[in-house]
Amino acid sequence: xxxxxxxxxxxxxxxxxxxxxxxxxxxxxxxxxxxxxxxxxxxxxxxxxxxxxxxxxxxxxxxxxxxxxxxxxxxxxxxxxxxxxxxxxxxxxxxxxxxxxxxxxxxxxxxxxxxxxxxxxxxxxxxxxxxxxxxxxxxxxxxxxxxxxxxxxxxxxxxxxxx
Amino acid sequence: xxxxxxxxxxxxxxxxxxxxxxxxxxxxxxxxxxxxxxxxxxxxxxxxxxxxxxxxxxxxxxxxxxxxxxxxxxxxxxxxxxxxxxxxxxxxxxxxxxxxxxxxxxxxxxxxxxxxxxxxxxxxxxxxxxxxxxxxxxxxxxxxxxxxxxxxxxxxxxxxxxxxxxxxxxxxxxxxxxxxxxxxxxxxxxxxxxxxxxxxxxxxxxxxxxxxxxxxxxxxxxxxxxxxxxxxxxxxxxxxxxxxxxxxxxxxxxxxxxxxxxxxxxxxxxxxxxxxxxxxxxxxxxxxxxxxxxxxxxxxxxxxxxxxxxxxxxxxxxxxxxxxxxxxxxxxxxxxxxxxxxxxxxxxxxxxxxxxxxxxxxxxxxxxxxxxxxxxx
Numbered sequence: 001x002x003x004x005x006x007x008x009x010x011x012x013x014x015x016x017x018x019x020x021x022x023x024x025x026x027x028x029x030x031x032x033x034x035x036x037x038x039x040x041x042x043x044x045x046x047x048x049x050x051x052x053x054x055x056x057x058x059x060x061x062x063x064x065x066x067x068x069x070x071x072x073x074x075x076x077x078x079x080x081x082x083x084x085x086x087x088x089x090x091x092x093x094x095x096x097x098x099x100x101x102x103x104x105x106x107x108x109x110x111x112x113x114x115x116x117x118x119x120x121x122x123x124x125x126x127x128x129x130x131x132x133x134x135x136x137x138x139x140x141x142x143x144x145x146x147x148x149x150x151x152x153x154x155x156x157x158x159x160x161x162x163x
Numbered sequence: 164x165x166x167x168x169x170x171x172x173x174x175x176x177x178x179x180x181x182x183x184x185x186x187x188x189x190x191x192x193x194x195x196x197x198x199x200x201x202x203x204x205x206x207x208x209x210x211x212x213x214x215x216x217x218x219x220x221x222x223x224x225x226x227x228x229x230x231x232x233x234x235x236x237x238x239x240x241x242x243x244x245x246x247x248x249x250x251x252x253x254x255x256x257x258x259x260x261x262x263x264x265x266x267x268x269x270x271x272x273x274x275x276x277x278x279x280x281x282x283x284x285x286x287x288x289x290x291x292x293x294x295x296x297x298x299x300x301x302x303x304x305x306x307x308x309x310x311x312x313x314x315x316x317x318x319x320x321x322x323x324x325x326x327x328x329x330x331x332x333x334x335x336x337x338x339x340x341x342x343x344x345x346x347x348x349x350x351x352x353x354x355x356x357x358x359x360x361x362x363x364x365x366x367x368x369x370x371x372x373x374x375x376x377x378x379x380x381x382x383x384x385x386x387x388x389x390x391x392x393x394x395x396x397x398x399x400x401x402x403x404x405x406x407x408x409x410x411x412x413x414x415x416x417x418x419x420x421x422x423x424x425x426x427x428x429x430x431x432x433x434x435x436x437x438x439x440x441x442x443x444x445x446x447x448x449x450x451x452x453x454x455x456x457x458x459x460x461x462x463x464x465x466x467x468x469x470x471x472x473x474x475x476x477x478x479x480x481x482x483x484x485x486x487x488x489x490x491x492x493x494x495x496x497x498x499x500x501x502x503x504x505x506x507x508x509x510x511x512x513x514x515x516x517x518x519x520x521x522x523x524x525x526x527x528x529x530x531x532x533x534x535x536x537x538x539x540x
Contacts, residue, residue, distance in 0.1 A: 091473070
């Protein structure tokens with residue numbers, strides 16, 4: 001995609017600086033409305049995260065959220081990033097195959113990814129390589145199943161009255 | 164769940180680590196939150212937070228509701244700033260469906276959301292007084308919050324859980340006498356604010372208790388994704404109302420209070436100064452409140468187009484974000500992710516608590532002003 005095709009919300013300079021920062025890494029650049037969207041293979045995640053955070057022109061120091069979307073045939077991890085010095089925003093999207101739900105943990109880049117990754121593991125069963133503690137966070141110990149997934153039927157659950 | 168304190172053998176045979184539970188039923192945890200503290204005498208050497216007691220699966224539940232029904236779930240996230248929550252949700256649907264709002268609706272939303280911010284910060288003021296050992300602030304804080312909630316009840320029919328914001332506008336027009344009632348309310352709030360300032364802000368005991376306690380630098384706050392007053396207390400000028408403006412905020416004149424030390428006292432001070440600024444915003448908005456429709460034309464059955472949409476707004480606690488994934492043509496969201504500010508703010512607790520005195524734990528936890536409904540979702 002060329003710079004001219006871009007939505008009016010994203011400054012061309014920002015698009016160019018992102019292209020410069022991540023050059024050499026195979027990925028798809030696009031725009032998701034007012035956010036710059038990067039689609040890439042999971043093996044480049046940690047590398048691209050570090051580059052986007054450390055370069056002063058992109059300055060993605062703030063990991064806003066990590067969402068998992070269950071597309072049934074595979075899962076998608078969506079990282080929303082932002083800078084606090086300028087209002088440019090980036091979203092990274094990574095497809096994760098169902099037979100190997102594994103991603104690199106981005107805790108070395110943003111410590112705030114810790115609980116987001118544990119939550120993703122609780123609700124969707126996506127595991128993160130290098131995470132120091134993948135214990136259940138918002139579900140209780142011994143909970144069976146992944147309640148965030150599409151295959152999890154809410155109606156099938158019995159009412160829980162405690163012990 | 165272990166309820167008694169236990170002594171764990173440590174590497175150093177002369178020193179044993181004492182592990183105690185704080186919570187889940189503890190008045191200073193502001194909800195059902197538990198942490199296991201490892202103590203060496205009076206000092207905390209390890210922290211293990213446990214959350215999830217209030218997990219209701221709001222994200223999963225919203226996949227089974229249509230777009231009008233989901234507002235009720237957002238009321239129950241951060242249950243002391245309901246209007247702010249509803250607002251972020253309806254904005255994400257409005258963004259997806261490209262709905263423009265009538266001006267009066269925008270003004271009503273800003274007035275209610277800012278009053279809600281004041282109510283939330285007054286509640287913080289009261290409970291933080293209790294956390295630091297002062298009784299009186301809770302009387303002042305709850306009294307002022309109750310006055311605001313009376314106005315909310317007149318507007319929406321409920322003190323909390325309003326379910327008043329709608330996609331494309333608000334449920335119904337403001338009641339008769341709303342403008343003079345808010346004018347009267349603001350007079351009371353200003354007096355209440357002065358009371359509050361006299362009892363805590365300049366109290367030497369309170370300053371001793373909070374200054375230089377629970378420090379977080381600007382880099383650390385950002386690294387953890389901490390937002391809101393805690394981030395601004397560390398000196399980072401980031402408020403979504405200014406950084407990524409929405410609604411009519413660009414037309415209003417207000418400032419963003421900033422701290423410089425990133426300690427508990429600065430967090431308290433930032434919130435108190437935000438009350439002043441929010442009163443200014445409400446004054447301006449109420450004086451310019453236009454007449455006209457309160458709801459734009461929206462389809463009765465909403466089917467947002469295919470795509471994903473992320474919207475965030477400045478809540479009293481920080482950056483509330485909603486990520487909506489729509490498959491297009493469906494009446495329900497395919498996925499709705501909620502990024503609650505308290506969730507990320509609470510994550511920074513462990514690093515703040517290490518190597519401080521046990522007595523400061525409640526002071527530091529209180530300064531984060533978490534709401535567990537939003538942490539657990």
